[in-house]
Amino acid sequence: MTSTGRHFLQIPGPTNTPDRVLRAIAAPTIDHRGPQFADLTRDILRRLGPVFGTTGPIVVYPASGTGAWEAALVNTLSPGDRVLCFETGHFATLWQDMAQRLGLDVEVVPGDWRHGADPAEATARLTADTGHTIRAVLVVHNETSTGVTSRIPEIRAAIDATGHPALLLVDTVSSLASIDYRHDQWGVDVTIAGSQKGLMLPPGLSFNAVSAKALAASRTARLPRSFWDWAPIIEANARGFFPYTPATNLLYGLREALRMLDEEGLPQVYARHQRHAEATRLAVRAWGLEVLCADEREHSGSLTAVLVPDGHDADEIRAIVLDRWNMSLGTGLGRLAGRVFRIGHLGDLNDLMLAGTLAGVQMGLVAAGVPIDPAGVTAALDRLQKR
Numbered sequence: 051m052t053s054t055g056r057h058f059l060q061i062p063g064p065t066n067t068p069d070r071v072l073r074a075i076a077a078p079t080i081d082h083r084g085p086q087f088a089d090l091t092r093d094i095l096r097r098l099g100p101v102f103g104t105t106g107p108i109v110v111y112p113a114s115g116t117g118a119w120e121a122a123l124v125n126t127l128s129p130g131d132r133v134l135c136f137e138t139g140h141f142a143t144l145w146q147d148m149a150q151r152l153g154l155d156v157e158v159v160p161g162d163w164r165h166g167a168d169p170a171e172a173t174a175r176l177t178a179d180t181g182h183t184i185r186a187v188l189v190v191h192n193e194t195s196t197g198v199t200s201r202i203p204e205i206r207a208a209i210d211a212t213g214h215p216a217l218l219l220v221d222t223v224s225s226l227a228s229i230d231y232r233h234d235q236w237g238v239d240v241t242i243a244g245s246q247k248g249l250m251l252p253p254g255l256s257f258n259a260v261s262a263k264a265l266a267a268s269r270t271a272r273l274p275r276s277f278w279d280w281a282p283i284i285e286a287n288a289r290g291f292f293p294y295t296p297a298t299n300l301l302y303g304l305r306e307a308l309r310m311l312d313e314e315g316l317p318q319v320y321a322r323h324q325r326h327a328e329a330t331r332l333a334v335r336a337w338g339l340e341v342l343c344a345d346e347r348e349h350s351g352s353l354t355a356v357l358v359p360d361g362h363d364a365d366e367i368r369a370i371v372l373d374r375w376n377m378s379l380g381t382g383l384g385r386l387a388g389r390v391f392r393i394g395h396l397g398d399l400n401d402l403m404l405a406g407t408l409a410g411v412q413m414g415l416v417a418a419g420v421p422i423d424p425a426g427v428t429a430a431l432d433r434l435q436k437r
């Protein structure tokens with residue numbers, strides 16, 4: 051095992067935390083009821099708006115993304131409410147399971163884990179629901195287990211075409227601040243996000259961006275909630291505070307990460323991710339391997355899931371890459387275990403980090419005896435040579 055140099059953390063989150071963010075987190079913790087803290091909260095909430103594409107409230111939780119999933123459900127829904135879920139992969143399935151455990155009536159649109167949520171299915175299911183009993187549509191924007199990005203504006207248009215009043219809840223845990231996203235413009239009611247991917251922070255913070263319609267729904271929603279309740283948080287935030295002891299040092303890190311995103315510019319951040327995703331796909335195809343995502347319109351900008359040929363174990367390749375080149379790649383999750391490995395290319399990444407990542411994957415494939423054409427890295431470098 052090579053232990054010199056930096057570890058390559060090329061899983062699709064948590065991502066590499068920039069030194070600037072780590073240094074910000076290392077500052078002394080301050081009084082969370084003092085004036086300096088109020089400035090921090092206000093600065094963060096102001097800077098978060100453009101990242102979500104919203105002028106509405108954004109609730110920050112000291113929790114992982116799973117907590118923000120729960121918050122979105124318990125704030126907007128009541129026991130027994132029907133929700134329409136798209137089974138795009140492992141994370142969509144986990145969110146569905148949670149909805150079921152919370153006592154919601156879950157209708158699942160099955161999927162093959164190679165495509166995003168189908169807008170035509172949304173139209174069909176909502177048209178069939180003449181009594182408007184479906185209260186919310188749940189979609190994972192970027193399915194981290196498959197590298198497939200659902201087309202949220204098309205889902206929105208499909209819902210609108212039916213005149214159905216269901217809320218639209220969207221998980222952007224692995225797309226926010228990596229892939230173009232617009233909460234207000236796309237008519238999303240609750241956007242769920244996490245700190246540890248495009249936002250370049252360690253795990254531990256998560257978010258709900260809330261539309262006026264979702265806020266109105268929260269006033270009558272009856273699922274039990276206490277810690278996750280938006281109302282006391284939004285109220286305390288208006289004064290710069292939280293109704294509990296917040297994760298002060300992670301908030302320092304968040305402020306620094308938001309400054310970095312602002313300095314680069316969101317359009318440039320999105321373009322960088324797309325360019326790296328494109329270079330990665332060129333490498334995979336030049337190796338003679340298959341990208342899991344089966345629709346050209348839905349390739350993820352933040353990660354690529356690679357199918358390994360029959361007779362080979364993706365986790366064995368990952369183990370070799372870790373052992374010999376000190377790089378972590380994402381494992382296959384759920385029904386994809388052993389069949390895919392995932393290359394994370396999101397967060398704080400540049401051309402040479404991606405080139406190194408793809409070189410490590412190529413060497414790992416060769417070392418594992420996978421029959422590939424070692425032209426992958428060259429194909430990626432040709433793409434990276436261009437702007």
Ligand code: PLP
Binds near residue numbers: 193195223244253
């Ligand atoms: N949703 C997506 C798309 C994810 O990728 C993840 C985690 O990777 C989650 C939700 C769950 O978030 P967490 O593991 O932070 O609880």
